[in-house]
Amino acid sequence: MSWVLGVDSGGSGLRIALGAVDEAADGPKDGSKDASADGDVGVRTVGTAVSAEPVRTGPSGIDPDHLLERLLPAVRTLLTREGVRSPVAVAIGAAGMATLGDGLRAELPAALESALGVRRSALAADAVTAYAGALGQRPGAVVAAGTGMIALGTDLAGWRRADGWGHLLGDCGGGAWIGRAGLEAAMRAYDGRHGGSAALLSRTEAVFGPAREMPGVVYPRTDRPAVLASFAPEVARCAADDPVAARILDEAARHIVDAAVAACPRVEGCQVALTGGLFKIGDPLLRPVRAELAARLPHVRPVPAAGDPLTGALRIAAALATGSLRLPRDGRMLSVPTERDE
Structure with a gap:
């Protein structure tokens, strides 16, 4: 059994889930409607936490220090409550990651390893975690619509994005x-x-x-x-x-x-x-x-949709932990820093 963390960062704050990965099981164990998603690893949510304050965005993008300030106390409380020493992998999905995530990509992997001992991390746009939650690691497309609207598709070789440009330039139909x-x-x-x-x-x-x-x-x-x-x-x-x-x-x-x-x-x-x-x-x-x-x-x-973006973050973390991540790596949509030797 391995332990992984999924994080969903958006306008309403941070949602965090601790998952247990059963590497011997086939298909997701996260309560999703489709338990046979191709390429998905079984992951079971064992605990959740919430930080209601949204992460700040400044002139240089999403503030990595503020994200860590909101994330780490909630994660430590969750790990202590569930009796877990350290997760094997973490996946963070954040609104604005594709265009405003340079600081996160530069600072978070080392900071998470230092603070939590986690060596495998993935940083994803929230559209990617929405995709993973909805379809797992199949080819297809997901339309995520709330205040805004974005469509994201993949043939598992690359990502195809449409809209998601904000309420002044797009988000048409949102x-x-x-x-x-x-x-x-x-x-x-x-x-x-x-x-x-x-x-x-x-x-x-x-x-x-x-x-x-x-x-x-x-x-x-x-x-x-x-x-x-x-x-x-x-x-x-x-x-x-x-x-x-x-x-x-x-x-x-x-x-x-x-x-x-x-x-x-x-x-x-x-x-x-x-x-x-x-x-x-x-x-x-x-x-x-x-x-x-x-x-x-x-x-x-x-x-x-089988699950939501937090489910998707857990699925990505589970796939990362087991070396079975099939979703395409991308410098902005899904960033996976080089794994360090254990």
Whole structure:
């Protein structure tokens, strides 16, 4: 039995899981829905911890010192509680790792070895851990949609990424995109312009207050994408009776599938999984997404996501511990420093 750590770092803080790897077992033991994922090692979650404060991002990227400051006390408490001396491997998935992770890649491997005695580490973009959680180590594509939206695919030789460029440059079809489109339709109705929705105007004023005050509600907020995304469920609730809301979700579905098509590898047996909190709004979005997928990727099999990004981080750590990591190494998407001799 080997012990591994998985870490998921995002806008809501750090989630940490300690897993037990049974190298003699076949298939994942993490409670996932598919216990026969090709290339997956059995890993069982034995304990979890949370650090609610998000890791800071500064001019030079994600702050490695702040990540360690939040991570190490929680990990030590978790290891002590479970009676584990040291993990064999750790995998950290972080939002922004691909573009803002230079400091983490430079400093974390040595710091983790010094603090925890762990010699095998992987640093991954959160889209990669979402992929590993959803599909394991199969070829395919995963669409991860929450406040933002990104699609990531692999043929196990390299990664194909689509969107994930943030709410100003992309994330088309994501929660902030849907919420902003719904609020725009509300403001059109308030003005009496074409394309407005009285239903969405009513929900806007019920949630945020008078429509004329909306600029002051939205523009000064440093968490503006999250504020916009909070309105996406209201758009979904209106969609059954309001054609404007329904058209917004239809367009969101087209954007989401655009990204899936761009990311999906052209290989036999390719699978596509949808993951992330946005899809919890249910059928008003899922119906048009499924219809678009069937029309544009008829050779691809949609499957439910087996697990979340924390599950994915554990799976990557387990594969690293057993020398069975098949997901493609990449300087930005999945960085695996040279393993030191034990």
